Amino acid sequence: MTTVDKPIGFGRMHRKEDARFVRGRGTYVDDVNLPGMLYGAVLRSPFAHARIVSIDTAAAQAHPKVKAVITGQTLEGLKLAWMPTLSQDTQAVLATDKVRFQGQEVAFVVAEDKYAARDALELIDVEYEPLPAVVDARRALDPDAPVIRDDKEGQTDNHIFDWGAGDEAATDAVFASAEVVVAQDVLYPRVHPAPLETCGAVADFDAVTGKLTMWCNTQAPHAHRTVYALVAGLPEHKIRVISPDVGGGFGNKVPIYPGYVCAIVGSIVTGKPVKWMEDRSENLMSTGFARDYHMRGEVAATRDGRIRALRVKVVADHGAFNGTAQPTKFPAGFFHVFTGSYDVEAAHCAVTGVYTNKAPGGVAYACSFRITEAAYLIERMVDVLAYELDMDPAELRMKNLLKPEQFPYPSPTGWEYDSGDYPRALQLALDMAGYAELRAEQASRPAGGPLMGIGISFFTEAVGAGPRKHMDILGLGMADGAELRVHPTGKAVLRISVQSQGQGHETTYAQIVAEELGIPPDDVEVVHGDTDQTPFGLGTYGSRSTPVSGAATAVVARKVRERARQVASAMLEVDPGDLEWEKGRWYVRGDHAQGRSIQEIALAAHSSLELPEGVEGHLDATTVYNPPNLTFPFGAYICVVDVDPGTGQVKVRRFVAVDDCGVRINPMIVEGQVHGGLADGIGMALMELIAFDEDGNCLGASFMDYLLPTAMECPSWELGETVTPSPHHPIGAKGVGESATVGSPAAVVNAVLDALKPHGVRHADMPLTPAHVWRAIQGRPLRT
Ligand code: MCN
Ligand code: CUN
Structure with a gap:
């Protein structure tokens, strides 16, 4: 049973916007x-x-x-x-x-x-x-492939870009001296965000x-x-x-x-x-599809399971027009966070983008700018290594996870992870799942009968693009404005540049103002989605709203609080420096009874009260927030599946998800975001695929062919949390809107492959439909 509070600040509360949504009173474009x-x-x-x-x-x-x-x-x-x-x-x-x-x-x-x-x-x-059409990215650069973009001057093939990150020479050197090297082709198939x-x-x-x-x-x-x-x-x-x-947007x-x-x-x-x-x-x-990443991953490790280096080559299918949306400097998005949560000596990724005769896109579907592909790759590769070393995948991860004392952690591909305690999150997930008992159950299964598998994934995301000196889209720097106005009666209006598509911004942004100023969330109106009514900013994607606009909201509320201090000092006739803040009220240090509430201050700020020199009347402020770094949420997921070897049918029995997105503004909304993303993960891992025949006919153009998960395919989620605040974010929050979509597919796939291990199956590509699983068991896996 979930409890709901009426918090003046952070805490579980029902979404304000639901009052209209559940009554069918929303206004959508078609209305x-x-x-x-x-x-x-x-x-x-x-x-x-x-x-x-x-x-x-x-x-x-x-x-x-x-x-x-x-x-x-x-x-x-x-x-x-x-x-x-x-x-x-x-x-x-x-x-x-x-x-x-x-x-x-x-x-x-x-x-x-x-x-x-x-x-x-x-x-x-x-x-x-x-x-003739080109539908397979791996064929797009063949010398006889038809040139798709002959409209572009100088374009004589289907090549778009080559991009890489990390130290190639250092990585190659570690590989050359490694005790163990494993390689695997891994496809993240084309899927679609499919908002309702x-x-x-x-x-x-x-x-x-x-x-x-x-x-x-x-x-x-x-x-x-x-x-x-x-x-x-x-x-x-x-x-x-x-x-x-x-x-629903989901990047679409x-x-x-x-x-x-x-x-x-x-x-x-x-x-x-x-x-x-x-x-x-x-x-x-x-419209904008997602993924279509053909990856070849390689891991260099010691025989006892210490991961030393990672290498990956990608052919990225961008469709007929390069319409991906990510910061200009990063044509492969943030894929280069692919070293994930592990402490490696060196890493290198190389991505080649190509045109094909398919719809444009690539960056969509809760991907955090391709971190979905990165997280899936590394988590699959770790399991492939575990398979080859015959090691327990939990133990292998524990051995290689970054340690809390390594933060802030400079990654080999150029990131600086802000904060984290990875072993704690993984241990919590293992405890919640009862990992040892699950393994015991698995070991006791008689050969030839129903299969069970346990899959783990551990992910790190980089969200909150971005520091504007590193990140822009079409030359527009990735900073966001906020304006806060407290009216005479103490009711407030917050104007923000990001755009809710179901994430509950009208509630959580009001809660940030409430936390900072002590004005109840119901008294804070959040205005968004109208360029005539809101300050400039780059919008909602890459889970950047909380990291960027959430920070802007806290900063602008603090500016208003400082203004309120000046007004209170005039009201109480004391020096501003002698005032102390408690949520919703300035009072005189040493004399708690002598104080003024934010509502009283708001009224006074609009009254005939004489204000000190240089202090303007009214109670409002504006700001533009340029984040100093991204935020790095993380999580540990464990999926348990039952597989019928006769039909290839996979049933997700349990799913344990421990998420750390720093301080949670509204834990109920965070859990809702995680639930949605976990369902996405089951969908992509088991059902969803936009396929094309060789003439380029789209075979997934209706929900009869493109299958979405429903409550029937989803277990009752078991959620856990740890809280490692972001040190550079004003309220210590990290983004979470895409975490579960990023982290969950690998857990599901790893679970299915764990179940198939007795049949000698090391890898199979998504979606693991019954036909696909059955064929993998027969030793004839399908290529998607
Ligand atoms: N939140 C919180 N505490 C945190 C982090 C977040 O309470 N520490 C709250 C936020 O205040 C916000 C929600 O959780 O109400 C999601 O916040 P955030 O992680 O900042 O993500 P965004 O608001 O930027 O949402 C974007 C993200 C993306 S990119 C996709 S894709 C996606 C997702 O959100 N699309 C969605 N979740 C979705 N959920 C719904 N219902 N619909 C979509 O289209
Ligand atoms: Cu990549 S989907 Mo969301 O960032 O809008």
């Missing part, structure tokens, strides 16, 4: 209806790779309800046929020369209602000349004022506004991006999609607001 609004629909390519010979729109134009038909040619005239991606590439808004993935946007119809818009799509006649609410927008361009208002379920309203200003040449102050309630809603731009153009052309909402298949086929 926005404006007078005279028209509806847009996108015509998509049936081919993965084809030249466009001609597009005939006459019949669609003649449809009585159609108001406009926009093609790449229309956009070329407006210089809008191509747009910049968040990774300095270009992406077709509507195809002009070729289509480069199945589902790519070819034309946009604007009509009086959404049915007419869809009907009119069928009236557009496109003649294609099909080309698909992507969409309502664009309203007012030709008289020249103002564009864009309702759009984006995770980053301010960044989007700046990009629209750059792309469309509209002045930034004439653009208002409003991100209303968002029905970070990029700018062609549909958004088309809705804007549609509104400019027709003079009416235009709504565009994609359907489920469009979302799965064409």
